[in-house]
Amino acid sequence: MWVKGEIIQRVDWNDKLFSLKIKAPIAPYIAGQFIKLSQLKEDKRVARAYSIVNAPGDDFIEVLAVAVEDGQLSPQLQSLSIGDTIDVSPKASGFMTLDEIPQGELQGKHLWLLSTGTAVGPFISMLLTPEPWERFEKVVLVYGVRLAVDLAYINIIQQLQQQYPEQFCFVPIVTRESYDGALNCRIPQAIDSGLLQKQLQLDINPQDSQVMICGNPGMIADAQNTLEELGLTKNLRRAPGQITVEKYW
Incomplete structure (x- = not known):
């Protein structure tokens, strides 16, 4: 239908x-x-x-x-x-939502949103709602693209930075050229090397962090492996963890 x-x-x-x-x-x-x-x-x-x-x-x-x-x-x-x-389609679908993130003691203080390309879309939707700002002390959007011209919705991201200056952290990652203010490596490498955490002065650990990953399968697999090495586990309804993923193809 x-x-x-x-x-x-x-x-x-x-x-x-x-x-x-x-x-x-x-x-x-x-x-x-x-x-x-x-x-x-x-x-x-x-x-x-x-x-x-x-x-x-x-x-x-x-x-x-x-x-x-x-x-x-x-x-x-x-x-x-x-x-x-x-x-x-008359009805939306999908489980890449904040409803799937554990609440209470298992939630943690920091929400990390890791995206590549058009997979930034669902995170923009979340950031335009009150929920992440009410639930988390820090909200981090990491947005990876090949070229700077591939960065979309920068106007909305800048508005969020102005609206939540102490709470919102934005890290663009541009892999195929130098771009002012952006990291120049893949997201998994930025985490594994500690470069991302150092830039934000935020640690990624099982106690404080919830990480949502949306993008190409290669990035997701590598980022998940890197996060698991840091002690985080995949978030399942029967076994709440800290990593929630959605492949974009």
């Missing part, structure tokens, strides 16, 4: 990276969840999952996507203009 969505705004961050705001009658969702976008292509339905970037309660949904040259859907999405329509 699908509902009809209308493109009401778009932003092109670079020649491949873009955001779409879509007016669609979907059910209420939780920050961090995803919806599916779909089109009929030669009588065959093509559908792909995209995380919702905006906070729950808005009268639209926003997605961040990158056009892949041989992709089955993303080039068509990139060609959409205001007023065009796209099929949308």
